[in-house]
Amino acid sequence: QKEVEQDPGPLSVPEGAIVSLNCTYSNSAFQYFMWYRQYSRKGPELLMYTYSSGNKEDGRFTAQVDKSSKYISLFIRDSQPSDSATYLCAMSSPSSGSARQLTFGSGTQLTVLP
Amino acid sequence: DGGITQSPKYLFRKEGQNVTLSCEQNLNHDAMYWYRQDPGQGLRLIYYSQIVNDFQKGDIAEGYSVSREKKESFPLTVTSAQKNPTAFYLCASSIRTSGNEKLFFGSGTQLSVL
Numbered sequence: 729q730k731e732v733e734q735d736p737g738p739l740s741v742p743e744g745a746i747v748s749l750n751c752t753y754s755n756s757a758f759q760y761f762m763w764y765r766q767y768s769r770k771g772p773e774l775l776m777y778t779y780s781s782g783n784k785e786d787g788r789f790t791a792q793v794d795k796s797s798k799y800i801s802l803f804i805r806d807s808q809p810s811d812s813a814t815y816l817c818a819m820s821s822p823s824s825g826s827a828r829q830l831t832f833g834s835g836t837q838l839t840v841l842p
Numbered sequence: 843d844g845g846i847t848q849s850p851k852y853l854f855r856k857e858g859q860n861v862t863l864s865c866e867q868n869l870n871h872d873a874m875y876w877y878r879q880d881p882g883q884g885l886r887l888i889y890y891s892q893i894v895n896d897f898q899k900g901d902i903a904e905g906y907s908v909s910r911e912k913k914e915s916f917p918l919t920v921t922s923a924q925k926n927p928t929a930f931y932l933c934a935s936s937i938r939t940s941g942n943e944k945l946f947f948g949s950g951t952q953l954s955v956l
Contacts, residue, residue, distance in 0.1 A: 736882060762944075771846075771932050771947030772885075816884070830945070832884035 731755050734817055734833030743842050747804040751817035751833045754798065758819040758831075761793050763802045766814045766835065775815075776802065807840045814838070845869065846948035848933050853953045855920065855927060863918045863951045865933035873943065874916040878902060879930040879950075888931075891916055920953060928954050 734751045741747055749763075760779045764772035776791040778784045784791045790803040800819075804811055817833040846867045855861045867874065873892050877885040887900030891910040905924025910916055920927045931951045936943040 732884065734884075769930075769950065769952070771848075771934070771949050772945075773947065774944055777944065830887075834882055834884045 732817065732819060732831050732833045735836050736834055738837040738839060740839045740841060741807055743807060743809060743840055745807050745840070747807050747811070747838060747840075749802040749804075749815050749817075749836050749838070751800050751819075752798055753800075753819060753831075755819075755821070755831075756795075756798065757821035758798075759822045760820045761791070761800050762818040762830075763789075763791060764816040764818060766816060768813075772816055809840045809842050812839045846933055846935055846946060848931075848948035848951050850951060851949070853951055854956050855953060856956050858922045860919055860921050861953070863920070863931055863933075863953070865916045865918065865948060866914055867916075867933075867935045867948075868914060869935055869937070869946065870913070871935035871937055871946070872913070873936045874910070875934040875936065875945070876900075876906070876908065876916070876918045877932040877934065879932060885932065888918065 732753045763776040765775045766772040778791050778793055781793050781795045788805045792801040814835040814837045816835045818830050820829045849864045853861055875890045876888040878888055879885050886902050888902055888906050889897055889900050889908045891897035894910055894913050897908050897910050905921055907919045933948040934945045936945050
């Protein structure tokens, strides 16, 4: 079993829809949670970062962490065609807090249709 | 503009050949990383370097080598010992904030075997 599981998609939604992207994890030591957005043939860019349970909002994006269920989500409101990309979740434990200890999900490919 | 520059964007390797992927950053970050990305898989760490003249193996270092002679540069050599080199290679650097490191990625190099 992988430490981090992410629905691979592909996910296709109409413009304006609410999108839910999800990851589950098995390592209870994970405390830092990140979402990266990766456009085709580009490097990932950090979208959201959180280290506590609950919700964190940034514009149209909301990151949700449920440590009791070992489940994290990224919600995109009013989705736009420009949101079409692959979304990667990543997480690490506080014992290092180091990027070298980051564990990535396999990514969910999202397409927002105009 | 500050950032991470990877070159070339596309690279082809003949059997038995060593090839070198370039990574340069002007973000003044101490730590740099090389990841490999295969379709349907998460990013896997090849090598990382915390400071100049020092580097450590990641999860999949076999068949790869690196050097870190300058803070700005972290080239990756894919040797002939790497039997399955076709992948998208990502270079990253990191900065520590709020007790955790955040990664910043280059645009990647697609390596293919002729």
